[in-house]
Amino acid sequence: MLTSEDGPGQTVPRLRLDQLDRAPVEWRPVPDPRTLSVGIVHLGTGAFHRAHQAVYTQQAMAVSGETSWGICGVTQRSPAVAEALLPQDCLYSVLERSAEGTKIRVIGAIRDILVAQEQPEKVTDRLARPETRVVTLTVTEKGYRSDPSNGRLRADDPEVLADAGGRPPRTVIGQLVRGLEARWRSRAPSLTVLCCDNLPHNGDTLRDLVEDFCGLSLGSDAVRLASWAKDNVTFPNTMVDRIVPAATDEDRRDAAALLGLEDRAVVVTEPFSQWVIEDRFAGPRPAWEEVGATLVGDVAPYEEMKLRLLNGSHSALAYLGALAGCEFIADAVASPDFAFFTRAFMDVDVTPTLTVPHGFDLVSYKEALMGRFADRALRHRTIQIAMDGSQKLPYRLLGTIASRLGAGHVPRHACLAVAAWMRFVTVGRSDDGAVLPLDDPMAVRLRAVAAGQSTAEVTVAALLSLREVFPADLAANPTFRALLIEAVEDLSRLGAAGAVASIGRHPPSRPA
Ligand code: CS2
Numbered sequence: 001m002l003t004s005e006d007g008p009g010q011t012v013p014r015l016r017l018d019q020l021d022r023a024p025v026e027w028r029p030v031p032d033p034r035t036l037s038v039g040i041v042h043l044g045t046g047a048f049h050r051a052h053q054a055v056y057t058q059q060a061m062a063v064s065g066e067t068s069w070g071i072c073g074v075t076q077r078s079p080a081v082a083e084a085l086l087p088q089d090c091l092y093s094v095l096e097r098s099a100e101g102t103k104i105r106v107i108g109a110i111r112d113i114l115v116a117q118e119q120p121e122k123v124t125d126r127l128a129r130p131e132t133r134v135v136t137l138t139v140t141e142k143g144y145r146s147d148p149s150n151g152r153l154r155a156d157d158p159e160v161l162a163d164a165g166g167r168p169p170r171t172v173i174g175q176l177v178r179g180l181e182a183r184w185r186s187r188a189p190s191l192t193v194l195c196c197d198n199l200p201h202n203g204d205t206l207r208d209l210v211e212d213f214c215g216l217s218l219g220s221d222a223v224r225l226a227s228w229a230k231d232n233v234t235f236p237n238t239m240v241d242r243i244v245p246a247a248t249d250e251d252r253r254d255a256a257a258l259l260g261l262e263d264r265a266v267v268v269t270e271p272f273s274q275w276v277i278e279d280r281f282a283g284p285r286p287a288w289e290e291v292g293a294t295l296v297g298d299v300a301p302y303e304e305m306k307l308r309l310l311n312g313s314h315s316a317l318a319y320l321g322a323l324a325g326c327e328f329i330a331d332a333v334a335s336p337d338f339a340f341f342t343r344a345f346m347d348v349d350v351t352p353t354l355t356v357p358h359g360f361d362l363v364s365y366k367e368a369l370m371g372r373f374a375d376r377a378l379r380h381r382t383i384q385i386a387m388d389g390s391q392k393l394p395y396r397l398l399g400t401i402a403s404r405l406g407a408g409h410v411p412r413h414a415c416l417a418v419a420a421w422m423r424f425v426t427v428g429r430s431d432d433g434a435v436l437p438l439d440d441p442m443a444v445r446l447r448a449v450a451a452g453q454s455t456a457e458v459t460v461a462a463l464l465s466l467r468e469v470f471p472a473d474l475a476a477n478p479t480f481r482a483l484l485i486e487a488v489e490d491l492s493r494l495g496a497a498g499a500v501a502s503i504g505r506h507p508p509s510r511p512a
Pocket of ligand 1: 315
């Protein structure tokens with residue numbers, strides 16, 4: 001067994017700059033992390049950022065020879081990432097797994113790390129420094145504290161109000177606005193802010209949230225800041241894609257065995273990676289397009305395709321799979337009924353709602369998605385994706401449903417997925433009785449609904465009344481309501497596996 005230098009046995013040294021020459025040369029970071037200076041601040045330094053934007057940035061610097069795009073990561077909710085990274089000089093490894101095997105490389109693009117909740121002033125300072133030219137964000141859907149029904153800032157959120165009142169900021173939007181305000185006052189150069197979360201029109205949404213916060217907090221300065229920002233700050237929309245399951249002890253052991261160094265911040269991911277960015281930068285940026293990022297005029301078609309096909313299928317498989325007792329996404333799609341269901345969900349419910357970019361091969365894209373879901377090397381837990389459903393459903397499933405109902409069709413597969421979420425949050429157990437933990441910012445209210453449930457009608461009506469999740473017009477749609485009641489009943493009568501199998505026997509998309 002491999003043990004760390006701090007643990008018993010003292011056999012494997014920790015990954016650090018002064019230990020890097022122990023790692024095989026092809027896995028060491030290029031450029032040398034010691035030569036980098038910080039030009040990017042990233043809010044939300046979770047596993048996704050470390051497996052995605054940080055990798056592109058390191059590769060872009062390797063190709064261009066630039067050394068000014070080091071990243072200062074800011075962790076939001078917990079200091080755990082900072083605690084793992086700081087003793088490693090912010091180095092970590094990316095373990096790329098697939099049926100073909102496992103690859104590893106060390107990433108050194110992150111050069112500093114701050115804990116937002118403990119160092120708010122330092123975060124503002126970093127955001128305001130003239131050498132910071134790009135800010136990127138991955139703080140998950142809930143991190144924005146927006147109302148999914150209209151994308152605007154929740155002005156009744158106590159944390160938002162407290163930040164708007166002037167305390168050192170704890171919310172992401174508060175941090176960003178304080179940083180922008182400091183840049184405005186110090187006449188710092190222009191800045192590009194790239195939202196890299198799975199939200200529709202993520203850049204436009206973020207710009208609106210910033211504007212809302214300014215309105216709440218800055219009084220008459222809000223207008224002056226807005227007019228400066230209009231000329232000096234851009235918020236391009238982006239689409240990001242890479243599946244990043246939570247790393248396990250086995251991943252950490254494999255990384256140690258490959259590197260000969262212990263890495264407590266390893267991230268595990270798939271070979272696939274995609275980044276589509278609207279080409280609206282306010283100033284300099286890394287040469288991301290040299291290393292696979294696509295710069296386009298309009299991200300909307302890519303983003304809708306990805307959110308509805310990939311993330312929509314993910315959420316459907318997460319709830320139906322968890323109820324059926326599948327631990328991993330690959331377990332779920334290994335069942336022919338689940339695979340058939342997923343294809344039908346994509347083809348029958350989602351595809352007609354999409355505007356496909358010119359020349360884009362949608363058939364191959366969907367096939368590739370099925371392959372990615374089925375990859376057994378990637379142990380992506382259904383329960384990980386099931387997290388924060390109240391924040392994800394509107395963007396991943398409800399848009400598809402509203403669009404299909406509007407066109408006079410019955411999106412039966414998407415409705416079964418929403419019904420599975422309803423059962424997941426109200427029953428909280430899989431069909432064989434295992435407890436399914438509810439990790440959701442609305443957990444208290446969702447549990448209150450669960451406590452009052454009696455029949456499928458009552459459960460569906462109570463959940464549909466949650467305006468933060470279901471827009472009023474969709475909630476009032478009688479076809480939607482009837483489909484949900486039928487699906488909730490099917491799930492309880494047949495179990496998730498039975499309901500998934502039986503939907504395959506329905507004629508596809510009967511007119512409503
Ligand atoms: C997943 C996403 O956890 C989830 O909700 O659907 O993180 C998904 O893996 C990524 O968006 C893939 O790009």
